Amino acid sequence: MAAIHPTALVDPKAQLDSSVSVGPYAVIGPHVRIGAGTTVGAHCVIEGHTTIGQDNRIFQFASVGAQPQDKKYAGEPTRLEIGDGNTIREFVTINTGTVQDEGLTRIGHDCWIMAYVHIAHDCRLGDHIILANAVQLAGHVHLGDWVFLGGLTGVHQFGRVGAHAMTAFQTRLAQDVPPFVTAGGNPAEAQSINAEGLKRRGFSPERITLIKQMYRLLYRQGLTLHAARQQIDALRGEVAEADADIALMQDFLTSATRGIVR
Structure with a gap:
């Protein structure tokens, strides 16, 4: 019993x-x-x-x-x-x-x-x-694996947060957060990648470097989302173990319906 x-x-x-x-x-x-x-x-x-x-x-x-x-x-x-x-x-x-x-x-x-x-x-x-x-x-709301949401974070209905992403304290999410990205603010803005979390999960330095490249293409080069996705796709094969990370990012961006945090 x-x-x-x-x-x-x-x-x-x-x-x-x-x-x-x-x-x-x-x-x-x-x-x-x-x-x-x-x-x-x-x-x-x-x-x-x-x-x-x-x-x-x-x-x-x-x-x-x-x-x-x-x-x-x-x-x-x-x-x-x-x-x-x-x-x-x-x-x-x-x-x-x-x-x-x-x-x-x-x-x-x-x-x-x-x-x-x-x-x-x-x-x-x-x-x-x-x-x-x-x-x-x-x-x-959909949250991927290994997501960490800081205290008092609020996520709008139908919002999505990709795997390994993170938010800061009191973040307001009205748009999607791509995988690996750290966001914060009200409204939320992308700030960096979740590098420390990736290290703790055993990601190699080469793999993390490629994820940083994806982040720069999305947020630091002034590219449209379509152009950023094309250049992200061109990274395939540079780090064999990171091809799955590229696929994860591309799948997320393809299915985003609310837009992504900027």
Whole structure:
């Protein structure tokens, strides 16, 4: 049997692994599934069609799987999926999806989500993401792997932040942030690449140098986006291990619909 505190209210239809721990006064609804090794803190509410993987730590007072804050929502059985090894701190709110999108909010693996963060309906978060205190994600926001958003960052609905990108404290994002870029300000402006983060993840000096070249083409040469993309594409083959980084940048820029931060 799962270690469920006697004051917790766990619906008999909920599916909890026998190694799950549930703290005092927590409430878990009938359509919730929780994997092995996950701990649920005191006073948490986990509801909706929510699936939570293994070895997650959900701290006290979090609200996970609540209905989307969308007036069009009409009670459809939309979902929330959370992967493995995530930390979800106090007063975090994560909503299920809407049928206007794919009906799914998803969080990947090994994410660190600090206190008072809001993750709205239909957001898609990759792996190894850090969201500092009070980050606010509007609906349909997509974050790539290894993104780090500084405290009080706000992201406009349908906004996207590419893999390995970073924002400074109190950044307001109304446009997309390309991969590897550090942005800051209100409104946000591109400032540099996330070089320190790339070093910590084992990127070679040659690979980082090529990423800096892509950044200069996008932001420092006065080129149009189309011209910058052409010159970025011409970098292929210069550093073999960086060709995947070029492809990642090109794919992101091709699909950008809100424009990129400048």
